[in-house]
Amino acid sequence: MTQDRARLLGSSQQRAADSAPHARGGPAPARGRPRPRAGSLRTLRYGSATLALIAASVATACTGAGSSASLATGGRVGGTLTVAAPSAPSSLDPAVGQPANETYSDLAYTPLIVQAANGTYQPGLAESWGYGPDNESFTIKLRPGVKFSDGTALNAEAVKAWIAHEMKPGNGGASYLATLKSVDVTGPLTLTLKFSSPAPDLEMVFGQILALGMIGSPRAVQAGTLAKATDGAGPYMLDSAATVSGATYTYVPNPYYWDKPAVHWSKVVVQVIASPTAALQALQSGQVQVAMDQPVTSVPAATKSGLKYVDPLTLLLGLGILDRDGKIDKPLGNVQVRQALNYAIDRSALAKVLGSGYGIPITQMAAPGWDSYDAALAQAYPYDPAKARQLLAAAGYPHGFTLPVVSVAAVGQDLLANALEGQLSAVGITVKPDITTNDGAYFQAMSSGTYPAATLSFGELPAAFDYEDLYGPDAAFNPFKTDSTQLTALDGKLSSASAGAEPTIAEQMQALLVDQAWFVPVAATPLVVLYQSDVTGVNATPQRNVVYMTEIRPAG
Numbered sequence: 001m002t003q004d005r006a007r008l009l010g011s012s013q014q015r016a017a018d019s020a021p022h023a024r025g026g027p028a029p030a031r032g033r034p035r036p037r038a039g040s041l042r043t044l045r046y047g048s049a050t051l052a053l054i055a056a057s058v059a060t061a062c063t064g065a066g067s068s069a070s071l072a073t074g075g076r077v078g079g080t081l082t083v084a085a086p087s088a089p090s091s092l093d094p095a096v097g098q099p100a101n102e103t104y105s106d107l108a109y110t111p112l113i114v115q116a117a118n119g120t121y122q123p124g125l126a127e128s129w130g131y132g133p134d135n136e137s138f139t140i141k142l143r144p145g146v147k148f149s150d151g152t153a154l155n156a157e158a159v160k161a162w163i164a165h166e167m168k169p170g171n172g173g174a175s176y177l178a179t180l181k182s183v184d185v186t187g188p189l190t191l192t193l194k195f196s197s198p199a200p201d202l203e204m205v206f207g208q209i210l211a212l213g214m215i216g217s218p219r220a221v222q223a224g225t226l227a228k229a230t231d232g233a234g235p236y237m238l239d240s241a242a243t244v245s246g247a248t249y250t251y252v253p254n255p256y257y258w259d260k261p262a263v264h265w266s267k268v269v270v271q272v273i274a275s276p277t278a279a280l281q282a283l284q285s286g287q288v289q290v291a292m293d294q295p296v297t298s299v300p301a302a303t304k305s306g307l308k309y310v311d312p313l314t315l316l317l318g319l320g321i322l323d324r325d326g327k328i329d330k331p332l333g334n335v336q337v338r339q340a341l342n343y344a345i346d347r348s349a350l351a352k353v354l355g356s357g358y359g360i361p362i363t364q365m366a367a368p369g370w371d372s373y374d375a376a377l378a379q380a381y382p383y384d385p386a387k388a389r390q391l392l393a394a395a396g397y398p399h400g401f402t403l404p405v406v407s408v409a410a411v412g413q414d415l416l417a418n419a420l421e422g423q424l425s426a427v428g429i430t431v432k433p434d435i436t437t438n439d440g441a442y443f444q445a446m447s448s449g450t451y452p453a454a455t456l457s458f459g460e461l462p463a464a465f466d467y468e469d470l471y472g473p474d475a476a477f478n479p480f481k482t483d484s485t486q487l488t489a490l491d492g493k494l495s496s497a498s499a500g501a502e503p504t505i506a507e508q509m510q511a512l513l514v515d516q517a518w519f520v521p522v523a524a525t526p527l528v529v530l531y532q533s534d535v536t537g538v539n540a541t542p543q544r545n546v547v548y549m550t551e552i553r554p555a556g
Helices: 011-018 099-108 156-166 218-223 276-285 296-304 335-343 347-354 385-394 413-425 439-446 463-471 485-495 502-516
Strands: 078-085 113-115 121-123 126-131 137-142 180-187 190-195 236-238 248-253 265-272 290-294 308-310 313-321 402-408 430-436 453-458 519-526 528-531
Touching: 078 099, 078 276, 099 236, 099 248, 099 265, 121 126, 137 156, 156 180, 156 190, 156 218, 276 290, 276 296, 276 528, 296 308, 296 528, 313 335, 313 413, 335 385, 335 519, 347 413, 347 519, 402 413, 402 439, 413 430, 413 453, 430 439, 439 453, 463 485, 463 502, 485 502
Parallel strands: 078 265, 078 290, 402 430, 402 453
Antiparallel strands: 113 121, 126 137, 137 190, 180 190, 236 248, 248 265, 290 528, 308 528, 313 453, 313 519
């Protein structure tokens, strides 16, 4: 799998529901912003809040306590926590494995920066951090007294070595830190990253969501052992003797962990259970206490059994208008036609189907809680077939037109394509779905320039990433290279924006996209984590829609 496909497909979020592989593709970014790699949207549906982007002299970007502050959330130490995960990790190395492997990496690697459930950023291995002018540098001060599970000390040289490991071709840093010029060690526990252009949102990059801040021991990097073992500065470490690769992964407390109150279990076992039905049965029988990444269709049976769940909105589904200039499908070059497509869709009905009763309709490329979401746009395109036909006639297409659409049999995209075929026929638009069987064929077809439209699914990241991902001239979902001087100008402002200015700029970009109708957003759907009542700390919120494994602790 390539490092930059899964967010746009979103399949790592829905993998348990569909048992489909996930991937994502797109051209390399033209500019210097950190570029998302493949992953969980669960991530990558990965949650976000308004990030602290400081565009003045270097300033502390966190308000939490310093080196003595604990990550613990209280409670007693339990026995064994057993977790069901829908898939095994491709690698245990945080730099190589996808962020979708966070169920495994969270346990052994505390990140430099921790995103809390309310979306704020708190000290992890970093005691403090801050941006330089125009977000072109980033200074990190490390927490003193931290050791890796092999007993070696965490220092600035270790972080520099880890970033070099991340920057190897195919690893995460090669995408996220594409314009990194240098890593300057300025003291035993301080270092500064310098970039050739603005690099915002580094809190998320170095947090648990995108995982570049999950630092491994230089000794293990040099030995090449991290693919099958762990050596981090997290609360646990892999017990290789009690682990069966691909089936069961056992973690025990890290004896060198600096924050003993944050170790909530004497052992954590992650069992790979691909079938949602089997995972639910394991929960009901008490074999596991938590089941990650489950389909919403499991919720009724789970609640009937007395189980609990969290279901943050993690995946957006819609139609991407690829040929925005009408190069191969002339009608799409007319904004009235694109707006007609938006009016012709019954989003409420589709959201119920796509989200199994738990989805919500959306008219913008963001869901509530995302940093670019604008509540004022929520009713931008009410279901109005008559209005759609009126716009088509005004644009010169009173009898509609033919619209080829490429899709994929994964994460509900095929279901959406078939539904769009039925709904758009009511206004004279003949949708011809071409549903590919795998994500590789889908991305090849979508990026080939032979299809004017494509179904799409994607997870959450800050607005500063979306221009490169979705609608900039080099974005994966812009194979015809459509450019907008207004969007480009706003994106430039967003890259170096202050914390206070960022939401307003992001909302302006969202409003422009809605007005120009480059997309037909349809629904936001959740991904579910099920759990028993004897555990707590299973936190997933609109601000951070990913559970952080180390927060899970015994109830009571």
